[in-house]
């Protein structure tokens with residue numbers, strides 16, 4: 292890829308992924324229950340080798356994967372991304388035993404992973420999390436902890452097979468006192484319930500009632516869990532933007548087709564300058580977002596010091612742009628777009644949440660400004 296265009300091989304791969312998502316994955320998604328984990332869909336993602344790609348790809352490849360799947364099937368995109376989010380901490384910080392036990396099943400789409408950071412009292416301010424890990428000398432030769440508290444808005448909960456859980460072991464205040472644990476779903480004291488969201492997103496809450504965990508369940512080192520969470524989010528942040536770009540491109544293409552064919556006032560909608568100019572604006576903003584996402588992913592892959600700023604800009608612009616594009620796509624389609632089951636009715640529900648999760652737009656602006664002023668101070 293150059294700074295401005297994908298290479299032929301990358302374009303071809305994206306084309307194959309778009310076809311796969313429309314032809315094989317969409318029918319599986321349609322058979323699933325909205326808001327619930329779709330295991331046949333995950334198994335298909337495993338069979339196609341796409342879950343494996345999440346773990347071996349760089350950030351750019353991950354973005355192309357997410358964008359292309361989102362174009363044809365948002366549920367497939369989300370299922371894939373959530374496996375990555377939940378299992379990436381195991382890949383990066385897990386012991387050999389943890390990796391061997393869990394990652395093959397995640398790659399095959401047999402085992403469902405989840406990333407459990409947010410709590411009722413700690414969303415944007417994740418370092419304020421309160422889930423307590425209290426020392427329990429009775430477990431294992433080296434002692435362990437018992438987890439007590441609640442996690443909320445956890446994608447794939449309560450149906451996941453294991454959770455990457457961030458809890459307060461208290462080595463230090465704030466972020467320094469957080470430890471990451473791998474908690475299998477069948478641990479005694481762990482329960483959960485599904486939450487019904489606007490988007491068809493599998494999500495729920497988890498309740499921990501003295502759940503036992505031992506040193507072998509720690510991901511990385513005690514007191515270093517916040518770093519594990521941030522490493523994962525840094526990789527995934529530009530790719531949330533890619534998900535948004537995939538949705539924007541799907542909405543744009545649907546709008547081009549619709550306005551070119553819909554008869555009105557003796558011609559078609561596209562003959563009206565107000566319509567054509569709106570489509571031009573949608574296309575231009577989508578392209579700008581796409582390029583910013585690729586640039587952020589490229590910065591991550593080259594180990595650039597600019598990753599925090601670029602990733603935040605990409606996520607911010609792409610998610611806000613997708614909202615703009617999908618909203619105007621609905622407008623230019625008229626009533627038909629609001630009919631239950633229409634692509635745009637679906638995208639209208641899907642496009643809202645990414646502006647909130649993995650750092651709300653306001654949080655991204657704060658990161659961008661902080662990085663800009665840090666650069667000024669360093670000059």
Ligand SMILES: Cc1cc2nc3c(=O)[nH]c(=O)nc-3n(C[C@H](O)[C@H](O)[C@H](O)COP(=O)(O)OP(=O)(O)OC[C@H]3O[C@@H](n4cnc5c(N)ncnc54)[C@H](O)[C@@H]3O)c2cc1C
Pocket residue numbers: 405406407408409413414415416443444445446447488492494644647648649650651653654657
């Ligand atoms: C569909 C979906 C899936 C999710 N999946 C997961 C998951 O798998 N794992 C997980 O751990 N969490 C998950 N979350 C939770 C998500 O990470 C939180 O919703 C997010 O961090 C925001 O937290 P909050 O909702 O508590 O909002 P709050 O933190 O209460 O913020 C509310 C609003 O206040 C404003 N705001 C907040 N902070 C600032 C600031 N610094 N400056 C200016 N304005 C600010 C923003 O407008 C923000 O939207 C998911 C959420 C959704 C919607």
